[in-house]
Amino acid sequence: MVRENVAMPQLRIALAQVNTTVGDLTGNARLTVEWTRKAAEAGAHVVVFPEMSLTGYPVEDLSLRKTFARASHQLVEDLAKELDNAGCGDVLTYVGHLDLDEVGPRDAAAALYRGEVVARQFKHHLPNYGVFDEHRYFKPGETLDVVRFHGLDIGMVICEDIWQDGGPITALGKAGVDLVVAPNASPYERSKDDVRLPLIARRAAEAGAPLVYTNQIGGQDDLVFDGDSIVVGADGTLLARAPQFAEHLLVVDLDLEPSGHCADGELAGLHVRRRVLTDAPLAAYEPITEPTISEPLSEEAEVWAALVTGLRDYVQKNGFSSVTFGFSGGIDSAVVAALAADALGGDSVYGVSMPSAYSSEHSRSDASDLARRIGAHFRTEPVEAMVKLYVDQLNLTGLAGENIQARVRGMLLMALSNLDGHLVLATGNKSEIAVGYSTIYGDAVGAFAPIKDVFKTHVWELARWRNAEAEKHGETPPIPENSISKPPSAELRPDQLDSDSLPDYALLDNILDGYVEGDRGYADLIADGFDPATIDRVVRMVDKAEYKRRQYPPGTKITFKAFGRDRRLPITNAWREHQA
Numbered sequence: 001m002v003r004e005n006v007a008m009p010q011l012r013i014a015l016a017q018v019n020t021t022v023g024d025l026t027g028n029a030r031l032t033v034e035w036t037r038k039a040a041e042a043g044a045h046v047v048v049f050p051e052m053s054l055t056g057y058p059v060e061d062l063s064l065r066k067t068f069a070r071a072s073h074q075l076v077e078d079l080a081k082e083l084d085n086a087g088c089g090d091v092l093t094y095v096g097h098l099d100l101d102e103v104g105p106r107d108a109a110a111a112l113y114r115g116e117v118v119a120r121q122f123k124h125h126l127p128n129y130g131v132f133d134e135h136r137y138f139k140p141g142e143t144l145d146v147v148r149f150h151g152l153d154i155g156m157v158i159c160e161d162i163w164q165d166g167g168p169i170t171a172l173g174k175a176g177v178d179l180v181v182a183p184n185a186s187p188y189e190r191s192k193d194d195v196r197l198p199l200i201a202r203r204a205a206e207a208g209a210p211l212v213y214t215n216q217i218g219g220q221d222d223l224v225f226d227g228d229s230i231v232v233g234a235d236g237t238l239l240a241r242a243p244q245f246a247e248h249l250l251v252v253d254l255d256l257e258p259s260g261h262c263a264d265g266e267l268a269g270l271h272v273r274r275r276v277l278t279d280a281p282l283a284a285y286e287p288i289t290e291p292t293i294s295e296p297l298s299e300e301a302e303v304w305a306a307l308v309t310g311l312r313d314y315v316q317k318n319g320f321s322s323v324t325f326g327f328s329g330g331i332d333s334a335v336v337a338a339l340a341a342d343a344l345g346g347d348s349v350y351g352v353s354m355p356s357a358y359s360s361e362h363s364r365s366d367a368s369d370l371a372r373r374i375g376a377h378f379r380t381e382p383v384e385a386m387v388k389l390y391v392d393q394l395n396l397t398g399l400a401g402e403n404i405q406a407r408v409r410g411m412l413l414m415a416l417s418n419l420d421g422h423l424v425l426a427t428g429n430k431s432e433i434a435v436g437y438s439t440i441y442g443d444a445v446g447a448f449a450p451i452k453d454v455f456k457t458h459v460w461e462l463a464r465w466r467n468a469e470a471e472k473h474g475e476t477p478p479i480p481e482n483s484i485s486k487p488p489s490a491e492l493r494p495d496q497l498d499s500d501s502l503p504d505y506a507l508l509d510n511i512l513d514g515y516v517e518g519d520r521g522y523a524d525l526i527a528d529g530f531d532p533a534t535i536d537r538v539v540r541m542v543d544k545a546e547y548k549r550r551q552y553p554p555g556t557k558i559t560f561k562a563f564g565r566d567r568r569l570p571i572t573n574a575w576r577e578h579q580a
Contacts, residue, residue, distance in 0.1 A: 010256040014044035015229040017248045019218030022056030036088045042251045048181045050216035051159045052096040057185035063105040072098040084115035096183045119145035146274040151281040152178040159184045162203045173207040175272045176259040184215040188226040201236035219313030222554040243294040245305040253287040300465040310556030311450045312343035324422035327351035329363030332427045338478040346375030353380040354409045369480045383408045406442025431456035436545025452555025453562045456505040511538045517561045522577040539577045547571045
């Protein structure tokens with residue numbers, strides 16, 4: 001529990017919720033020194049960084065580079081000395097890193113104190129393609145390091161260790177530790193905290209000790225991390241919480257009752273090894289008046305922050321400063337534009353209107369209005385003449401004639417990217433990508449797809465939410481109302497509407513939620529009340545579009561089943577769902 005108006009709290013803990021970059025060992029080490037110094041200035045005795053904070057996370061096959069693993073191992077030794085030289089040596093600092101043992105590379109964490117590595121913890125072997133892998137937990141016989149610090153015994157677990165029943169948490173509980181720290185890199189998904197907080201509370205109760213859970217923030221390829229670092233008491237009570245999607249130092253005073261009986265030994269199939277750093281309890285000091293318990297974001301605010309963070313970090317961490325894409329006047333490009341403006345600033349967004357013979361006047365005016373609202377650069381590059389060259393030379397008709405318009409636009413955007421150095425964004429949503437309603441090498445070109453994991457109906461919800469937020473703060477809504485309210489159309493032929501080729505999006509998304517997100521079969525969807533002919537139509541479109549999805553740019557994951565990360569079917573696949 002956190003004491004109020006007490007003269008002598010037992011320990012001040014800092015949770016360094018930071019945004020690291022995969023592979024940037026020097027930069028991440030510099031970040032560690034900077035935030036440890038902040039923790040020291042706040043009077044913290046212990047600071048906990050996220051999982052693999054020195055290497056960035058996830059490292060994927062970079063873990064197989066022995067030179068990288070060795071550099072990471074050496075960096076931990078060097079960092080301990082650097083922290084001591086920087087005047088932070090008396091802060092017990094927990095950092096995550098990549099290490100090597102006789103089997104291979106491993107996810108690891110270390111405790112640094114007064115210029116030394118005083119404890120190490122190893123988790124699963126890498127690479128781990130699923131990010132979370134229930135089969136790579138601690139194995140029997142492995143060692144759990146415990147340090148005695150200011151008369152208190154502190155144990156450590158790493159990320160997925162807390163998901164394992166009867167594992168490290170059980171062993172630490174039986175050992176009688178007074179505090180558990182848990183460096184984490186837990187990717188964001190919608191409503192993740194509905195699972196995360198109850199789990200941490202349950203594990204703290206099992207350990208019989210407060211649990212300090214530090215999670216990273218920031219984007220890494222298609223993953224985004226929300227922070228939401230927390231401290232819970234031994235009884236499962238939430239004691240402190242950091243804000244989501246922001247670098248933050250969460251500082252909390254804990255009133256800990258030393259158990260005094262932690263010792264080396266075999267517990268729950270694991271070996272507990274204790275090292276004494278300082279046995280004397282702390283002298284009295286003034287506690288922080290109130291711990292911080294940040295309110296979780298609303299669902300739409302949370303998703304918007306995730307998409308903004310994922311886009312910003314993908315662009316900036318890959319060395320770009322600006323983006324370009326087609327401003328079509330439709331809802332998808334409008335939402336992507338608003339996200340890009342929030343992530344990078346309107347001056348870093350370069351919108352291109354590319355009208356063809358079938359582009360409506362409102363599409364052109366809505367695109368121009370969008371650019372004005374968000375302060376983006378805007379240019380018009382008509383494609384009708386370019387399209388005509390292909391159509392006339394190849395005698396293109398029907399679908400071939402429609403798709404060449406999208407491909408000319410894609411080629412134009414890539415040319416401007418080469419010319420001006422902008423990163424091209426793809427504006428497709430999850431509903432379209434699921435059923436293959438996109439043109440490969442056309443509207444699917446680009447380096448990143450910000451709303452790739454957002455269903456079409458959710459795109460509209462986000463647009464309305466973002467405009468309402470702007471109005472709430474007295475700002476100009478970024479998305480033209482006409483882009484939200486008009487029927488969606490690719491405008492590749494006269495009077496074309498999406499509904500000519502697809503079911504109504506509300507119906508389509510409900511079926512996709514069952515088939516894609518829930519892995520429900522034909523009979524399950526029938527039982528859910530959907531029309532058999534519609535099910536058959538949608539399922540066939542989804543199954544046939546796998547080859548397109550494999551070639552689609554990466555985009556921020558916000559759901560349990562993101563294409564390319566969580567859901568990969570064989571491209572060559574004769575299985576078809578059908579009615580039994």
